[in-house]
Amino acid sequence: MTDIKSGVNPLFLRDEELRQGIELIFYAYRDFTAEPDAILAQYRLGGAHHRVIYFVGRNPGITVSELLGILRITKQSLSRVLSQLVSEEFIVQRPGNNDRRQRLLELTAKGSELEWQLSQTQRDRIAQAYREAGAEAVEGYRKVILGMINEEDRRKFLRRDAVPGPARPIRR
DSSP, rough: OOOOTOOOTTTTTTTTHHHHHHHHHHHHHHHHHHHHHHHHHHHHHHHHHHHHHHHHHSSEEEEEHHHHHHOOOOOOHHHHHHHHHHTSSSSEEOHHHHHHHTTTEEEEHHHHHHHHHHHHHHHHHHHHHHHHHHHHHHHHHEEEHHHHHHHHHHHHHHHHHOOOOOOOOOOO
């Protein structure tokens, strides 16, 4: 018997519902990245720059190799983006403590400010959606998104999630 009160379609795995899920991800991504993309355009930067800035900001001291593993892009693509971010002083690289061949990446003060700007509208958008959906829906969303990530990255994320990255108070 269908639970009429919940309004939830018990046939959520039908093709139409799956296609709607795909479509919603496309729309959400478009809107989620629109404002940061406009800010990036002022610096002549793009989405790849945003992803590098974000993950370096979340993981100070990350190696180039680790960043490649997260972004799953070619060394050549990362090199182009990283070179620009270093030359424009958004990121600094330094040799590893134990292995001088390693390059450890960190945001500069300028890079941290840009990362904050880029993420602010995204944090606001997520916070609003979370408030409207409620705690139970937020937990369900988290489970769905985690379920879409490959097993290895999911384990890495869950391990890392236990130790939050740098945070600043939310500005309103």
